[in-house]
Amino acid sequence: MPHNAPGHSPTRPNLRDPRSAHRRAILGACLTLWLVVLPGTVWGKTAAKGPAVENRCGWFVNPSPGNAWLIDRDGEWTVAIQGGHQADGDWPPPRAEKEWVPAGGEGDPRGYGYSCACMKVKTDHAQMLITRIVSSQGKPLSQCRRDRKLSEPSD
Structure with a gap:
């Protein structure tokens, strides 16, 4: 239908025009994709990221080879068990030698302690x-010793 034909409005589409029906179908498909499929994909990716990173402070205990725990306000967290679970990543180094309490007393040659x-x-x-x-x-050590919710490990 020509643009200057009677009954044609430039602001209102002719719904009988096949091109208009095709445009509506494409628009409907795009809206469905946008409103139904994409949010599920985005939310699915968000959920798949896994647990958030937490900051935990407390006593890091390494009493023997391959065994380590972090004892904080929420309890005792297993970091490693010999022959079993081993957390990915590096264990915390002591801040200084004087900030490490050796297992079995002064000068423990094995380097175990907390x-x-x-x-x-x-x-x-x-x-x-x-x-x-x-x-x-x-x-x-004073930081953990001041925290009333933490008990210092014993040998």
Whole structure:
């Protein structure tokens, strides 16, 4: 239908025009994709990222080879068990030698013991596991000793 034909309005589409029906079908398909499919894809990717990184501070205990825990306000988190679970990432180094309490008393040649540390980690709350250490930092022993919710480990 010509643009200057009687009954044709330049602001109102002719619904009988086959091109208009085709445009409506394409628009409908695009809207369906935009409103139904894309949000599910985006939300699915968000949910698949896994647990958020948490900052946890407390006593880092390494009493023997391959065994380590972080004891914080929420409880005892397993970092590693010899022959079993091992969190990905590096364990926290002590801030200084004087900030490391050796297991078995002064001068333990094996290097086992405990210190105070803060760690950015991913966890499995149900099993109280640290699954990944994103970063870790040794802290002064006094920081953990001042925290009334923490009890210093015993040998």
